[in-house]
Amino acid sequence: MNILELAQKQSTMMPDKYKTMNTEAMEARVREIKELLGxxxxxxxxxxxxxxxIMFSDDTGDSLQLAQLSALNREADYIVFCGVHxxxxxxxxxxNENQVVLLPDMRAGCSMADMADISQTERAWAKLQAIYGDTIIPLTYVNSTASIKAFVGRHGGATVTSSNAKEMVSWALTKKERILFLPDQHLGRNTAFDLGIPLDAMAVWDPIKDVLEDEGKSDIKVLLWKGHCSVHENFTVQNIESLRASQPGMNIIVHPECRREVVEAADYNGSTSYIIKMIENAPSGSKWAIGTEMNLVKRLMNHHPDKEIISLNPNMCPCLTMNRIDLPHLLWSLESILDKNPVNVISVDRQIADDAVLALNRMLERA
Structure with a gap:
């Protein structure tokens, strides 16, 4: 079930009163509830x-970091996760089973995660097994659904992050001759290439057409799921060329979810955490064009006024699904906890969770 279907299935919608409250009143109420719940x-x-x-978050970080921090926090009865599904x-x-996880707005999904559903994945696995036999191990980016993580766990694979993708791909290739990398083809391609695997040893699986686009290639090592991040795919080589011409002193740093040609043309590439650390450690007066989500770019601008920071794509907007979590939805979530009727509770089926933990733990053991 994708996030649109989940949103349609959801029967409880945010009451209108939250849409008409002024910002000051909402902020004061959030602070009050945080103090009450402790x-x-x-x-x-x-x-x-x-x-x-973010101003009300207890911790900020990437998706897996925040999930791990949530797991370590045994005092919290309620975890209001400000992110996506x-x-x-x-x-x-x-x-643990006694902790309740809430998502303030059930429409906050991830287009990349929705590009690989479990039915597509099972069909692809059967066809790829028919082509290559038992020579494939699956890896999935943590930006995937619980069902996909569970599939990977059942088949001996692991999850990866943009920070540890190289380590996990290297590990996987000690287990099997080939990997199936879901759901982001760009992170998979960039990681494999950086490890010395040539592009002609990679092939793309199209889950819509149910075909391997490059089946004629010989000695395939990496099977890439045809998925992508709708934000990072909008950064282009033309953006970089234009910037090089107009501002030759600008450092260009991009996320590895960008296309291969964009990563190659940039000066630096790395995970969200890598980008943040690069900007933090950069000398005062340095100039940076960043190829990642706009909310983060704006925050880095505000936190580092001594540096010139711009978005690599001047026409970029924030991630639309991430942006669905706003102050009214956060307040609604918190008041529903006070009312002892929490809304938008996220509860993963126990068997899916058990299988997904296998994939997560194989990664965490190497963290």
């Missing part, structure tokens, strides 16, 4: 969230 409440906020939400699922998988 350590029984934990609010993790992803780097790409709006500033109006797959992140809240991972938090529910890693926390």
């Amino acid at each position: 350590t029984s409440l934990y609010i993790p906020g992803h780097h790409y969230q709006r500033e109006e939400v 797959f992140m809240a699922e991972t938090a529910d998988i890693l926390t």
